[in-house]
Amino acid sequence: MSDLSAVHLTSQRDLQPKVGISACLVGEPVRYDGGDKYHQLINEELSPWLDLQVICPEVEAGLGTPRPPIKLVKDQGKTRALGEENSRVDVTEALTATAQKLSTTQCQDLCAYIVKSRSPSCGSGSTPRHDISDLSTESGDGLFVEALKTTLPNIVIVEESSLNDVQKCKEFLEQCYLLSER
Numbered sequence: 001m002s003d004l005s006a007v008h009l010t011s012q013r014d015l016q017p018k019v020g021i022s023a024c025l026v027g028e029p030v031r032y033d034g035g036d037k038y039h040q041l042i043n044e045e046l047s048p049w050l051d052l053q054v055i056c057p058e059v060e061a062g063l064g065t066p067r068p069p070i071k072l073v074k075d076q077g078k079t080r081a082l083g084e085e086n087s088r089v090d091v092t093e094a095l096t097a098t099a100q101k102l103s104t105t106q107c108q109d110l111c112a113y114i115v116k117s118r119s120p121s122c123g124s125g126s127t128p129r130h131d132i133s134d135l136s137t138e139s140g141d142g143l144f145v146e147a148l149k150t151t152l153p154n155i156v157i158v159e160e161s162s163l164n165d166v167q168k169c170k171e172f173l174e175q176c177y178l179l180s181e182r
C-alpha cells in the first residue's frame with residue numbers, strides 16, 4: 001500500500017507510528033480457549049507500515065491460557081468481570097489493576113490502538129454488560145479499553161471490525177501517520 005495522498009509510508013520500524021494491538025488479532029494463541037483471532041487485512045495491509053505493540057491484557061493480568069471465559073456484569077453501579085460458567089470466579093481486581101498499569105506505562109507513547117470487538121477487556125463500545133439477573137444487556141467498553149480512554153483521552157481506538165476493507169485500512173494508516181507527526 002503506497003498510494004496514500006497525505007503521508008509517506010516507511011518500512012523503517014523506528015520511524016513508523018507506534019500502534020497498540022490486541023495480541024489475538026496478530027495470531028497469538030492467547031484467547032480464553034487457546035485460540036486466536038488472526039485478522040488478515042490488518043496483518044497484510046497495516047502491519048508492514050506500523051510499529052505494532054502487541055498486548056493481551058488478560059495474559060498480562062496472569063490469567064493464563066486457556067482460562068475460564070469471563071463476562072462483564074453490572075452490580076449496584078459497579079462493573080465486575082465474573083466467570084461465565086461460575087460467577088464465583090471474580091477477576092475484576094486483577095484486570096482493573098493490570099489495565100491501569102498498562103495504560104500508564106507501555107501505552108503512553110502510542111498514537112492509536114486496534115482492539116478486538118466484544119471482548120470483556122478489549123472491546124470498544126461493543127462489549128456486552130449484563131445485569132446481575134442476566135435479564136438485560138447493554139454495550140460498553142471492556143475494562144482495558146475503559147482504562148485506556150480514561151488515561152489517554154486522545155488515543156485513537158478502533159475495533160478490528162471497522163478495518164474490514166482496504167479503503168478503511170488506508171484511512172486508518174493515514175490517520176496514524178498524521179497523528180505521529182504531531
Ligand code: SF4
Pocket residue numbers: 022023024025030031032055056057058059116119121122
Ligand atoms: S484480552 Fe484482548 S488480546 Fe487478549 S485474547 Fe481477549 S481480546 Fe484478545
